[in-house]
Amino acid sequence: MKFRQDILHLPLSLRLSCVPVSLIGIYLVQLQTRFFNVFYNDQYQYWFMVCTFVTTAITMAFLFLWDQISTPLRFMYSCFFKRIGDHGNDQQSRLESFYQDQAEIYDNSRGGLLRGRKTMLKLCAAQLREQIDTGYMIKKPIWVDLGGGTGWNIEMMHESFPIDRFEKVILVDLTPSLCQVAQKRFESRGWKNVVVLCQDASRFQVPGLEDALEGRVGLVTVSYALSMMDTYHPVVDRIQSLLSPEGIVGVVDFYVSGRSNAPAESWSPQQNRQCNWFTRHFWHAWFELDHIHLEPGRRDYLEYKFGTIKSLNRRNHFIIPYLIQMPYYVWLGCSNARQPELVNLVDIPDDTDSVVSEHSQRSSFSSVTRRHNSFSHQNKQWRLDYQPNLPCHTQFRSYIYAFTWEDPRVDLQYLHLSKNDVMFVITSAGDNALEYALQAQPKRIHCIDMNPCQNHLLELKLAGITSLEYNDFWKMFGDGHHPGFSTLLHDLISPNLSSYAFQYWSQHKDRFHHKFYKTGYSGLALSILEWWIRMQGLGKDIDIMTSASTIKEQVKVWQTKIRPAIFSPMIQKILHNPMFLWNALGVPINQMNMFLKECTTQEYIENTLDPITSHSLFSEDQYFYYLCLKQRYSHSSCPSYLTKDGFNKLKTSGALDSFRLHTESILDALRSMQDNYLTRLVVMDHMDWFDPESCEELDQEIMEMKRTLQSGGQVYWRSAGTQPWYNALFEKHGFIRIEALGVRRSGQAIDRVNMYASFYRATKP
Template sequence: MKKQTSSRLFWIPVCLGLTHWTLQAKLLQPFLIQYRWAHALLFSLIGTLLSMCVAWDQVKTPLMFMYSCFFKPLGKHDNHQSRLESFYQDQASIYDRTRDSLLRGRRTMLKLSAAHLKSQLANGTYGNRKPIWIDLGGGTGWNIEQMNKSLPIDQFEHVYLVDLTPSLCKIAEERFKRNGWTNVTVLCQDASTFQADVPLDGRVQLVTMSYSLSMMDGYFAVVDRVQSLLCADGVVGVCDFYVSGRTSPASERGLAHLRRQCHWLTRYFWQMWFEFDHIHLAPGRRDYLEYKFGTVKSLNRRNHFIVPYLVQIPYYIWLGSAVKNTLASSTAVIDDDIDSLASNQSSPKLAPSTFSALTVAQKNKQWRLDYQPDLPCHTQFRSYIYAFTWEDPRVDLSYLNLSSDDVMFVITSAGDNALEYALHKPKRIHCIDLNPCQNHLLELKLASIASLPYEDVWRMFGDGRHPHFQSLLHETLSPNLSTYAFQYWSQHSDRFSHKFYKTGYSGLALNIFEWWVRMNGLSGQVEAMCHAKTIEEQKAIWLEKIRPCIFSPMIRKILNNPMFMWNALGVPMNQMNMFLQECTTQQYIEDTLDPIPGHSLLSQDQYFYYLCMMQHYHRDSCPSYLTKDGFEKLKTALDVFRLHTDSILNVLQSLPDNYLTRMVVMDHMDWFDPESHDELDDEIKQMARACQVGGQVYWRSAGCVPWYNRLFEKHGFKVEALAIRKSGQAIDRVNMYASFYRGIKL
């Protein structure tokens, strides 16, 4: 190799000498002076020659690839194997070097497959048996070598690579011999009819197809064969090019398939383009795959090959289960504590969005319930509004008096308070949010607590950044995430690359606060206040340095803007009107903030405001799920959660009579218009029906005496004020709301 390199370098001085001689030639000088374009062209040609001399290998490989794929005539062949061999035999030795940027998603598919296998092995799904893996259309064995990085090959009982192309199989055999793997067998046979040395039907834990299903002529037979090979808990992983049909297939309804549909030009162009190489992208292949198997994970991507944003080749990554999960069982009961629903004649009609069968991905962690992600009520949300919960759970818990018999109904928000309640181990916590992204966030927290070590969870949600989040998502978290949440976090994996709490709509307020602090030169004072050692020191910094700047004319003007109040602080117009009937915006903010510095130390107790100022939590000032003790306790309490992506009214209507014992509905009733409150009236009526006698509903409000208190009394609740804020006094560590109420069902 060194000799070849030095021989190429020999030509550099030769070329330079020829260039010098050419420029000095009297015959060419007038021509070059008059025609500057020729001068430039000559230098370009010389530069190209130099590059080719120095790096011929870099030029040779793509040229061979281009010739084999675009120019080489395939000729006529009697069978599929002969055609494949003609196409691949000249490029077998360079196959792996030329496919990395074209065949995207293979690593992700393998990592997801490995993660699910490791999860099953850890749960004892296979007992003492090692898994068997078949890689159909495995080619050069690249997949198996990559899998070894996530799940060592010696952890498999046996691995079979099946491919119809002799030249590629030869490369695979050489690769496996170099690695010393004795439990890997190469079968140069057809994927639909191959035979191993031992019977494999019903014994295989993993089957993968990486850019091979689209090249198989009899794909029906191949998919059917895969189904016959897999054991009951087996997984199939596929990564391939695709084009969508005009409409979504029936198998897709009820599942999260973001960005699956292709533009009409994309559909026709890529299908015709790949047909020249006998690669078939018609949507029927993927549809049949999803028809035969239950979807575990699904990602739809675009490969910006060679020319970014101009060339967009659709490809998908998909994991399926041998156990078919259909939406036909939309009334299947999934809660052990409400298994009497089906026979309860007094119960309202079950809502499919609430009690549909869980996706296969949730067999072990039944948190997320199915919903229709393409409904307008869900698609209006592009992100979560709240990256952190803004209500004080300590006050809630002082009244809730939770026991193991309690069934809770809470608004999800960022999930922090729901996790706080779970530490007291109630029987069930139903988390409800119309915004799917809020449930994606809580689901990520649940999956992280279930499968990650404490330090990784702290880095994600304590520090608000984790440089390896994408790897954790694919290799560890994915088995515990629904396909909805997995797709969302795959698309937004950069959220943990810098400051997580500056994301979402609530992150806008943190960004504005950070800008305002810098503009006023208060960075040092904010830091000092957040780490003050005494209450007196904390109050002095607030009163002397920070408060005078907060209530400046510009800030007052911003706070009086309804658009800012909604987008940055999550305060809708109806809620803003409630407190404006009692005071000005400035007075409301003063009554909120002034008592906080004298309440307790930010670095030890006030994690809400510490987070807003520092964009991360402190080890001594954080929600309980981020403490070491809370984290360990929650690992055994996660099965209490059920996540509903629907409106409060719809979920309430789906619950049986006298089912709930505790409800925490935050401040959402402030959002309703007091002049038109029929929906809220129906909602409170359903609360009364679903609550047991003695059941309790808790709410906060921006008003001292909310107008809807009378609706609770109308529907049989005794309403009592637990706290009403007064100037200079804090009712909790946040002190954002003017009142805190409880309704007890009589």
């Protein structure tokens, strides 16, 4: 042992010099065996040489690589082979027996096992910064890190939120050997406001501050320690007593679910929480051997005592990816004293005598009170609660539209919006709703989509405008590429995202690593278009057309180069495929049947595309097709919210406060609203999707539109047909002035997109 230690303290160059020495030794052994070959036959000599070489190589490798393998070997010995012994009810002795041999290697051996710690710390740091910047947290916070061990959490937190910004940092741990490592760490850093306490987490006391901590702590973190605490419930109660009204709690730990859904799932946003039968039983039994308790009720109690801000349920693919899946969760909570009034989540009319329907009361208020703990703790009250496990939501794995196809300029010409308007719009990618907010700043914009991912996308845009600088926001949604998106998400954007949206984007953070606009189902169409351009060798022609400075130049390239290739037999065959129309372009079969009654698919596409190049310049105003051809926007051709002036106006004007995002059907959203509440409804081409032979739901929708609209309120829609069959339903329910605002004619465009054959408006008397 002494020899091995001496070798390991030698410089690497001297250690490597042992290699030729060893080879010389092997050669001398060979000479020796040849000299005494009278005693050894050739076969014995051969195997003796092999064994000598292998033994020497293994010994040298062991010596040279000891620095790399000593940590995992000591970790495996302490966790799997070392006998802890019988310590009775003395938890401190048991923990010290387990950790004393690995205290010095603890941090180096836990990186792959204890996942999610950095995520938890970054979320806490981002939340603290947001509360300090908005004035919600005035004083420097006190931070208590329970079960803080070696102080790794505190050192990592310093990278996101400097330690000197805390009034005091208190590390509490029951294991003396780990506390010694932490004390040395902090002394080397020179942090004077950090205190290490080797005490029980449920009843620790800070010398000189015995009673001063109650109700004053701004941050409490517990990293893979709650499951190890025998006195679990008193610890959670102690956290509650310590936390200030504006304080937050961060927890990361292992867990297993029960057979049934956890009670906390009825009041806090959860996804991917349930574990399969094997995972539940195996990991519960496995961790129990080391006195780690994964009873589902522990986590439920934690979420019951606090409001949920963020919740992530993950699997740690430790050592063997996708075979070993240890469930762990990252959770951010706050004091229930932080809960605002429910009125913040549901719009109550200014006229208190307004009559709210029985169905509206039931759908609005019961859904909010069902899980108000979760959604009333958001920093921004954009997203309304929904049930993610319903089949109508789980059918969507991604957003269909990464960008919006309807032209908002034409909308605004007819909408005549004012700051008193209350709008009801389909979310899509949110671009048009942002345009309405930017140009008119209406009182309220209700965005409705049954696909949760579409609302996740709009919520990310709202949070990005609120949290980011323009250059970062442009990289995300202008260039469609930001390699640092994961850092932005955790450090800046997360405080302004609902837990649902944060879960989604943390699982899909790679969407911005390449080309964002090639993601989602609409990205399939852009990928095919990109492939087609490359195969046809049209790259230079596309560049000329999208950078042309005159309409004449643009039309010439279209007529002579692009158009002949677009209407090739192969492309026509693809465009006639209903599966492609739905998955790539979002055109359902009923909408396809509608335009096929008036023309062929070929004629419809010709009527759509031919007028585009003569309508407006791609380089300056035609950002819809510029995006399709380039998979990105340019600063001169992009939606208004992506311009610097538009971004700054949305950021500073308070226009974003008008947004409310509903994840439900249009019919359910309308039913949840009061009579005479809305002034404008923009339902895009939604009604084209219904079957004319079975239109009971659409009939009910139009009836609810009339009920919720104020007198003089209007409904706007687009259609693939020049005379939609459902216009008669508006007449049936008493709407007046059902008028065509635009009907597409051959060779003429009704707007910059020109994708629809007509644009209509109906008015409530």
